[in-house]
Amino acid sequence: DSEGLTEQFIRxxxxxxxxxLGSSFAxxxxxxxxxxxxxxxxxxxxxxxxxxxxxxxxxxEVEVELAGGEQLRMEVSTKFRSETIAAELARARLRxxxxxxxxxxxxxLLLATPA
Numbered sequence: 701d702s703e704g705l706t707e708q709f710i711r712x713x714x715x716x717x718x719x720x721l722g723s724s725f726a727x728x729x730x731x732x733x734x735x736x737x738x739x740x741x742x743x744x745x746x747x748x749x750x751x752x753x754x755x756x757x758x759x760x761e762v763e764v765e766l767a768g769g770e771q772l773r774m775e776v777s778t779k780f781r782s783e784t785i786a787a788e789l790a791r792a793r794l795r796x797x798x799x800x801x802x803x804x805x806x807x808x809l810l811l812a813t814p815a
Contacts, residue, residue: 707732710745710774722758729753730772741784745775785810 714726730747737744749766756763766772786796789812798811 706734706745710747713774714747721760723755723764725755725764728755728766733771740778741781742776742778744773745777746771746773748772780808782808782810790815 710732711726714730718724718726729750730753731750732746733748734743734745736742749768749770749772751768752766754763754765782796782799789796793815794812795815796810797813799808800810801808
């Protein structure tokens with residue numbers, strides 16, 4: 701987003717992980733990335749290590765090693781469409797009974813029932 705709110709939100713997630721696990725991800729040399737993947741209809745939100753870095757995670761008794769340029773995926777935000785969600789529901793033995801959306805089709809609510 702143009703205001704950087706998503707990046708702030710995701711970076712805040714790193715601070716929460718650091719607080720809970722005693723790690724230092726927020727201080728690591730990580731660059732924020734958000735890329736739209738049209739083939740999958742999703743935004744891939746991640747950090748990429750500028751340099752090789754090792755982040756100790758004391759609570760889990762592990763170290764996370766990232767090579768320079770390596771991606772640390774944080775979130776995948778998917779744009780669902782009724783056609784693709786109907787196919788997914790069918791694989792779960794459900795059917796798309798109702799689909800409600802706003803005029804711009806930015807948001808939707810669905811009702812799934814047993815097939």
